[in-house]
Amino acid sequence: MxxxxxxxxxxxxxxxxxxxxxTPAVNSVWTDFASKYGLDYNSILNESHGVQTIVSFRKYLPHLTEEERVEETKRFEAGIVPRASELMAQGKEGLxxxxxxxxxxxxxxxxxxxxxxxxxxxxxxxxxxxxxxxxxxxxxxxxxxxxxxxxxxxxxxxxxxxxxxxxxxxxxxxxxxxxxxxxxxxxxxxxxxxxxxxxxxxxxxxxxxxxxxxxxxxxxxxxxxxxxxxxxxxxxxxx
CATH class of the missing domain: 3.40.50.1000 (HAD superfamily/HAD-like)
Known part of the structure; x- marks a missing residue:
């Protein structure tokens, strides 16, 4: 061609x-949140990539207030780089x-x-x-x-x-x-x-x-x- x-x-x-x-770090952090809130991990992965985290939380955590979802978004994204560092320290893919x-x-x-x-x-x-x-x-x-x-x-x-x-x-x-x-x-x-x-x-x-x-x-x-x-x-x- x-x-x-x-x-x-x-x-x-x-x-x-x-x-x-x-991806490995993000997926690992999603595992934590899915466990915490009883969410379907596979459904989240299929629909959350490329979408703002706050939008995913509005869909999957409707029982939280918007202020609570904003705080969870901050906590989620703040956890990605440290998790990536942990994975790389273990010889795994991180970033x-x-x-x-x-x-x-x-x-x-x-x-x-x-x-x-x-x-x-x-x-x-x-x-x-x-x-x-x-x-x-x-x-x-x-x-x-x-x-x-x-x-x-x-x-x-x-x-x-x-x-x-x-x-x-x-x-x-x-x-x-x-x-x-x-x-x-x-x-x-x-x-x-x-x-x-x-x-x-x-x-x-x-x-x-x-x-x-x-x-x-x-x-x-x-x-x-x-x-x-x-x-x-x-x-x-x-x-």
């Missing part, structure tokens, strides 16, 4: 499952940079600061902690990082990616949204962006089911180049 070359204004990345993986990410980000960093950003459903506290730990593997962070604290409606609503494009001062229709989760892909599509789904987080068949514009197994199949101030992204899809 011939490579696809896109001329774009910017690339907007999801974080977890797209740039980094914290890692996903394939192809560093190379692609290095290429994007050759252009202007508004050429890319991160748009995550995580809170600022968790995103900052995770990115700080993985800094050596990821390199310098973008000027703009949109988190759950910045929008009232998270993915699958278009608000997060619309805000990302606004922060960068670019046209959302000339942006590539890179996502691993159905909720995130739907958010990018609803915002009017081109959407590239990656198979590094959610089950590939589930994210493909929402009909993203393109799909790759991981970001080693994607490269970026700046020519005369213009951004060109190449997607090498498999046959």
């Amino acid at each position: 011939a490579p696809i070359v896109l001329e774009l204004d910017a690339v907007l990345f999801d974080m977890d499952g797209t740039l980094i993986s914290s 890692e940079v996903l394939p192809g990410v560093r190379s692609l980000l290095d290429q994007l960093r050759q252009g202007p600061v508004n050429g890319w950003c991160i748009v995550t459903s995580a809170t600022n506290a968790y995103a900052s902690a995770a990115l700080r730990i993985l800094g050596p593997g990821l390199g310098a962070m973008p000027r703009d990082i949109i988190t759950a604290d910045d929008v009232s409606r998270g993915k699958p609503f278009p608000d997060p990616y619309l805000m990302g494009a606004k922060r960068l001062d670019v046209d959302i229709s000339r942006c590539l949204v890179v996502e691993d989760a159905p909720a995130g892909a739907l958010s990018g599509l609803a915002a009017g962006s081109i959407v590239l789904a990656v198979g590094t987080g959610y089950a590939p068949k589930l994210v493909q089911a929402v009909n993203p514009t393109y799909y790759v197994d991981d970001l080693s199949q994607v490269s970026a180049e700046w020519k005369d101030g213009k951004l060109f992204v190449t997607i090498n899809q498999k046959d």
Whole structure:
């Protein structure tokens, strides 16, 4: 299959499952909360990835007040990085940079600061902690990082990616949204962006089911180049 070359204004990345993986740590923390509240662990995992934690708690913990759910969200996300550290100390997977990410980000960093950003459903506290730990593997962070604290409606609503494009001062229709989760892909599509789904987080068949514009197994199949101030992204899809 011939490579696809896109001329774009910017690339907007999801974080977890797209740039980094914290799945073992997140799943472990969900185990604690499922046990505490008597929840169906498998149902939570199938529906919570790519969605703001507070939204999941509103669905699964309707008996709590909103203030209590906010506090539980803070406690949940504050527990992810320490749990990841515990797992890594045991020689297990905790936090890692996903394939192809560093190379692609290095290429994007050759252009202007508004050429890319991160748009995550995580809170600022968790995103900052995770990115700080993985800094050596990821390199310098973008000027703009949109988190759950910045929008009232998270993915699958278009608000997060619309805000990302606004922060960068670019046209959302000339942006590539890179996502691993159905909720995130739907958010990018609803915002009017081109959407590239990656198979590094959610089950590939589930994210493909929402009909993203393109799909790759991981970001080693994607490269970026700046020519005369213009951004060109190449997607090498498999046959």
